Structures are given as C-alpha cells and as structure tokens.
Amino acid sequence: MRDKQKLIQEAMDRAVEAKEVAGVNLLVTIDGKETFYAQSGYADIAGQKTMDRDTIVHLYSQSKPITATATMLLMQDGLIDLNEPVSSFIPSFSKQTYILDGEVKKLPSDKPVRINDLLNMTSGLVYPGITTEAESSTTVLFLEATRRLDTDDQMTTLEFAEKIGKFPLQFIPGSSFQYGTSADVLGAVIEKVSGQKFGEFLKERLFNPLEMKDTGFYVPEEKRSRLSKVYELHKGQLREYHENHLIIRNDGGENAFESGGAGLFSTLDDYTHFGQMLLSNGTYKGKEIMTPAAVRFMTNAGLMDEPQRAFQKWNGLEGYTYGNLMRIMTDPDKAILIGNKGEYGWDGWLGAYFMNDPSSKTTIIMFTQMRDYGTGYLTRKLRNIIMS
Numbered sequence: 001m002r003d004k005q006k007l008i009q010e011a012m013d014r015a016v017e018a019k020e021v022a023g024v025n026l027l028v029t030i031d032g033k034e035t036f037y038a039q040s041g042y043a044d045i046a047g048q049k050t051m052d053r054d055t056i057v058h059l060y061s062q063s064k065p066i067t068a069t070a071t072m073l074l075m076q077d078g079l080i081d082l083n084e085p086v087s088s089f090i091p092s093f094s095k096q097t098y099i100l101d102g103e104v105k106k107l108p109s110d111k112p113v114r115i116n117d118l119l120n121m122t123s124g125l126v127y128p129g130i131t132t133e134a135e136s137s138t139t140v141l142f143l144e145a146t147r148r149l150d151t152d153d154q155m156t157t158l159e160f161a162e163k164i165g166k167f168p169l170q171f172i173p174g175s176s177f178q179y180g181t182s183a184d185v186l187g188a189v190i191e192k193v194s195g196q197k198f199g200e201f202l203k204e205r206l207f208n209p210l211e212m213k214d215t216g217f218y219v220p221e222e223k224r225s226r227l228s229k230v231y232e233l234h235k236g237q238l239r240e241y242h243e244n245h246l247i248i249r250n251d252g253g254e255n256a257f258e259s260g261g262a263g264l265f266s267t268l269d270d271y272t273h274f275g276q277m278l279l280s281n282g283t284y285k286g287k288e289i290m291t292p293a294a295v296r297f298m299t300n301a302g303l304m305d306e307p308q309r310a311f312q313k314w315n316g317l318e319g320y321t322y323g324n325l326m327r328i329m330t331d332p333d334k335a336i337l338i339g340n341k342g343e344y345g346w347d348g349w350l351g352a353y354f355m356n357d358p359s360s361k362t363t364i365i366m367f368t369q370m371r372d373y374g375t376g377y378l379t380r381k382l383r384n385i386i387m388s
Contacts, residue, residue, distance in 0.1 A: 005036055007385045012040035015378040021351065021368040022231040022238050023051030024378065027268040028386055029276060031361040036386065043228035043369070045238065056214055056227045057367045058248065059264045059271075060348035064325035066206065066274065067183045067260035068119060068298060069290065070190050070198075072324070073205055076294040079193050082119065085112035086185065089192040090158075092165030098124055099132050104168045115189065117173045118182040119324045122307045124169025126180040127246075137167040138181065145247045145257060154256035155247070157198055161188030177307035183325055187260030198258040210277055210284050212270035217263045219252030227252045227265070230350060232371035241371050245349065262349070268365050275345075275356050275363035298324045299344050299358070316375060337380045338387040347375045355383065362386070 008026065015021050023041035027034070042048065043055045074080045087094035096107040117123040128142045129135030141163055145155040164185065170178050187198040194201045199217045207215050219227050230241040230250060242250050246262045249255050255263065273284065278299065282290035290298075301323020303311055311322050319335030320327040329335060329343040345355040345364075351373030353366040364386060366379060 004385055005038065008036060008038045008382055009040070011378060011381045011385065012038055016041035019233060019236070019238055020376065020378055021370050021373070023055075023228065024351075024366065024368040025051045025053060025055065025268055026364070026366045026382060027053070027272050028365075029272055029363045032276065032280075043226075045229070045231075046240075049225075051228065051367075052226075053269065054214070054226055054267055055367070056219055056223060056252070056265050056267055057352055057369055058228075058230065058250075058252075058348070058350050059266050059352045060246070060248070060262045060350055062266075062271070062346055062348035062352040062354050063260060063262055063264040064183045065346050065354060066202065066264060067186050067190075068325040069206065069274075069278075070202060070260075071115070071119060071186055072290060072294045072298045074190065074193055075297075076291050080115060080189070082114065082116040084115055086115060086118065086123075086165070086189060087112055089189045090161045090165050090185065092162045096165065096169060098169040098172055099134055102132075104133060107169065108172065111172050111174065113169070113173045115186070118186045118189070120301070120303060120307065121177050121179055121182050121322060121325075122174050122303070123180070123182045123185075124171045124173050124176075124178070125164065125182050125185065126170050126178055132168075132170060134168045134170045138164065141167075142247060146244050149244055149247065149249055149255065156256045157184070157188045157191055157258045157260075160247075160257055161185045174304070175306055177303060177310040177322065181261060183261035184259050187258055190260070198260065206274070206289065207270075209287060209289050210270075210273040212266065212273055215264060215266040215270045217258045217265070218249070218254045219265050224252055228367075228369045230369045230371065266352075268367060271354060271365045272363055275354060275365065279356055279358060279361060279363060299326075299328065299356070300342070301326075301328060302330065338384050340387075347379070349374060351376060351379070353379050357387070360387075 025039035028036040043051045128139035232241045277284040281292040282295045302321040319331045340359040343357040347353045351368035355364040
C-alpha cells in the first residue's frame with residue numbers, strides 16, 4: 001500500500017536538496033481531521049531555523065480569498081450589492097478612462113467598475129508593468145508607496161484606491177480578465193462600508209472568531225523571530241531576498257497600506273481554520289461565521305465567456321475558471337493535476353498555497369517562501385500525492 005506520508009516527505013526533501021525551495025511545510029485536513037503534516041528545510045538558513053508548524057509567512061496573493069470572504073460578509077448582511085459601482089465608495093472611480101488600441105478613451109457611463117468586477121478581476125485594474133499606460137501609471141504609484149514605507153507618511157488603503165481610480169483601465173470593465181489590484185481596491189471599499197480599518201474588520205469578523213491568532217497585516221515584534229525569511233535562487237545558490245515587493249514590508253513591520261491582494265501574514269493552522277470554516281458551510285466550532293448560502297455563492301462562481309477566454313491563457317490553470325478571487329475547477333479532464341469538480345483556492349507569489357475540495361472534504365495548506373514561486377512543481381507533486 002502507498003505510504004502517502006512517506007511520499008510527501010520524500011518529495012519535500014528532494015525539493016529542498018535541489019534548492020527548488022529553502023523550506024516548506026504542509027498541513028492536510030480531511031473530513032475535519034488532521035491527516036498529514038510534514039516539513040523540510042529552513043525558514044532561516046543562516047539562523048538554522050527550521051520551517052516549523054508555527055512559522056509565520058507572507059501570504060501575498062493567498063490574502064485574496066480572505067478579502068473575498070470579507071466582501072461576502074457585507075453582501076450577506078445587505079450592506080453592499082455586487083452590482084454597485086465602485087464610484088459609490090471611491091470618488092475617483094466616477095470619471096474613468098480606458099485604453100483602446102493604445103489610445104485613452106472615456107469610459108462609457110453604463111460600464112463602470114462594479115464590485116463584482118473587483119471580485120472577478122474583470123475591472124481593468126492591473127499590476128505594475130510597462131506595456132500600457134494603465135500598467136506604467138500603476139508602476140509609478142507602487143514606487144511612490146514603496147518609497148513611503150519607511151517614513152511617517154505611509155500610503156493608506158484608501159489613498160491607494162483613490163489614486164488608482166484616476167488611471168486608465170486596461171479595458172472596459174467586464175469585457176476581459178486581467179490579474180491586478182482589484183482586491184486592494186476591495187479592501188478600501190470594505191473600509192468605507194464598515195467604517196473600520198480593513199485589518200480591524202477582518203480581526204473582528206474572521207480572525208478572532210476563527211482563532212487565527214497569528215494572522216494580520218503585520219507581524220508583532222514579539223513574533224518576528226517566527227517570520228520566515230524570503231529566498232531566491234542566484235547563480236545556483238539560495239540567498240535572502242529583501243525587497244518590499246507590491247508595497248508589502250519584507251520585515252513584517254506595520255504598514256498603513258492594508259493590501260487585500262497581498263498584505264496578510266499567517267500560519268498553517270490559522271489558514272486551515274479559515275479553510276475548514278468554508279468547508280463547513282460557514283461554521284467554525286459550531287458558530288456561524290458566514291451563512292451557508294454566502295459560502296455556496298462565493299465558491300461556485302465563474303467568468304463570463306470573454307473573460308474566461310482571457311483567463312484560459314494562464315499556464316497551469318487548465319480546467320479552471322475564476323471567481324471571487326479564487327480559481328474554481330470546472331473541468332477536471334482538462335486539468336494538469338489530479339482534482340475534483342468544484343475544488344477551489346488560490347496561491348501566493350512566494351509559494352503559499354490553499355486548496356479546498358468539498359467533494360472529498362479536504363483542505364490543503366502548503367507554505368514556502370521563494371521569490372516568484374506561485375504554484376510550483378513541488379506544489380503540484382504534493383497535491384497529486386494527496387488527491388490520488
């Protein structure tokens with residue numbers, strides 16, 4: 001009989017030996033019971049600190065499912081309508097432009113960026129780049145915000161959203177898909193609707209009820225020794241990476257920009273609590289956090305035809321659609337890994353990975369902290385061991 005625990009450990013050890021990752025850990029929960037835990041390598045090579053179960057990591061884009069959940073909480077309570085224009089909350093979104101054939105055009109009045117566009121990455125908001133004016137403007141904003149990280153004038157979540165609303169959109173909202181700053185703007189919308197800082201809202205509605213004691217937008221000083229270093233491969237050797245990518249402080253320090261797209265730090269157990277709540281139709285230890293209907297809505301989303309065609313160009317996500325800031329498997333026959341229809345989750349820039357599979361009641365959380373890792377070879381290998 002196959003020994004999955006042994007196979008998981010061997011796959012991890014091989015990846016560490018090959019310097020694919022510096023350190024990695026994994027927690028798998030099936031039908032509410034912890035089934036596999038494994039770790040290999042280091043969270044801090046120089047300090048000889050192993051990648052332990054309580055190691056704190058940068059989630060980067062694995063922050064996005066939490067931001068989507070926060071949005072669902074406002075929706076289920078009747079505080080927002082996903083069809084509402086973002087301009088109802090962020091004034092700069094009221095006079096927008098978009099790019100057509102390299103030219104900046106006025107956005108049609110009947111095609112505003114809606115909250116639903118933020119959840120589905122169909123807003124036309126982009127990440128930094130150099131190809132279009134939308135991307136180059138965003139690049140300048142990110143550089144400004146990053147420069148201010150070490151000052152007493154850090155850019156706030158609301159200031160970021162107000163500034164980005166003045167830039168041209170990559171396309172008319174709803175007409176295509178492009179991964180970008182939509183979740184960051186959602187954080188600002190949540191602040192406006194709730195009257196709270198985004199981090200405070202998350203703490204009150206999600207982190208405290210879910211006993212996510214090590215999750216937040218910064219790492220307190222007394223926990224900083226548990227924060228994993230970030231690594232990159234340079235000339236065949238692992239070295240520490242120190243840049244504040246996407247306006248997120250590498251050192252875990254406090255940041256006025258509470259990025260819904262990339263800003264959270266967490267641990268395996270904390271994120272498993274979140275995943276298990278969703279698999280339990282919104283309940284955690286018998287307490288309702290989200291309504292079952294809101295969970296169903298959030299985890300059964302999908303793109304319309306044109307945005308789906310754009311999303312299908314994403315190498316590695318064959319067989320999936322996208323909705324509510326997550327990938328959702330719709331066609332396992334087209335996928336390049338073992339999975340079931342209805343499985344959902346997301347990953348992060350440094351290799352944090354989240355998967356929930358309702359059909360097998362499985363939650364997989366894997367963490368590594370490697371530059372540009374995303375969903376890597378090891379991630380898929382471990383998934384295939386578990387899901388086979």
